[in-house]
Amino acid sequence: MTHSETVETEAGRARITWAEAEAPWIVLAVSHGAGGGIGARDLQGLAAALPPLGVTVALVEQPWRVAGKKVAPAPKTLDAGWHGLWPALAGRGLPVVSGGRSAGARVACRTAAGLGAHAVLALSFPLHPPGRPEKSRAGELLGAGVPTLVVQGGNDPFGKPAEFPGGEYELVEIPHADHGFAVPKKAGSTPEEVVATITDAVGGWIGGLR
Secondary structure, X not given: OEEEEEEEEOOEEEEEEEEOOOOOOEEEEEEOOOOOOOOOHHHHHHHHHOHHHOEEEXXXXXXXXXXXXXXXXXXXXXHHHHHHHHXXXXXXXXOEEEEEEOHHHXXXXXXXXXXXXXXXXXXXXXXXXXXXXXXXXHHHHHOOOOOEEEEEEOOOOOOOHHHOOOOOOEEEEEOOOOOOOOOOHHHOOOHHHHHHHHHHHHHXXXXXXX
């Protein structure tokens, strides 16, 4: 069962699309990146696969996206939007895994400790701008302060798995995948198989948070 609600935040009106579990024990809240929306294959895959495991999935559209803007605002504005959404996400009295893809993953990492997130899911964490490894954002990831799972494409120009520093987090590599988890034909995996790999990894990790 899915339904949507709008939430007013300091950064504007946001939208949450809920994929409800029948007997939920935890909520996974995931937001989009700076260049896409909640229609991303991985986000839709999580919303379909996790509710049967007792995980209610909240797909979050940040205010700038709801307003129809094409360029994401500054990080502090993104964080303000996430803070404003949090009461709606946590209001069910269940632990909340704070998550997102790309820019959304950065928001989740930066705000996790302050919001009391149970854990963080970082999909395609943008460790650095393409071709600029010296501009590392590792501090955001390492500063999350809660159990963290990174799901990263093996050929992500924003940071390949081998570039990630050691730290208190888990990392699952999606072989040959780019920043959007697309893989070349020579990889021998279909888009559906890639999504299944992601959802299996995330589902197993969340199950271990009980």
